[in-house]
Amino acid sequence: xxxxxxxxxxxVMQYTGLSRQTIHNYTLAGLINEARxxxxxxxxxxxxxxxxxxxxxxxxxxxxxxxQIKKILEQQxxxx
Numbered sequence: 001x002x003x004x005x006x007x008x009x010x011x012v013m014q015y016t017g018l019s020r021q022t023i024h025n026y027t028l029a030g031l032i033n034e035a036r037x038x039x040x041x042x043x044x045x046x047x048x049x050x051x052x053x054x055x056x057x058x059x060x061x062x063x064x065x066x067x068q069i070k071k072i073l074e075q076q077x078x079x080x
Contacts, residue, residue, distance in 0.1 A: 006035055006044040016053050031056055031070055 007015075012023055026032045027043065032052050034043040052073070059069045 004035075004046060006046055007049070009043055009045075012045055012049060012053075015050065018053065026053075026056065029066060029070065031066065031073065 009020060009023060012018070013020055016023075023032070027034060032045070032049050035046040036044050038044060055073065056069055059072060064072065
């Protein structure tokens with residue numbers, strides 16, 4: 001059985017260049033989802049978070065608001 005790699009907030013920050021606050025805000029807004037939490041309550045993200053964050057960055061360069069981005073991502077998810 002293959003174990004899924006989960007990433008701590010600091011790792012996501014390191015790989016994406018985003019701040020802790022930005023990642024936290026995206027999580028609260030429902031733009032990204034944590035995979036689970038540690039026993040001490042720290043968020044853990046799976047590998048799909050990196051693709052999602054890249055999509056958000058691209059949409060932001062096209063001047064979409066976070067509300068619009070959330071709707072676009074939700075529509076993409078429905079199509080899957």
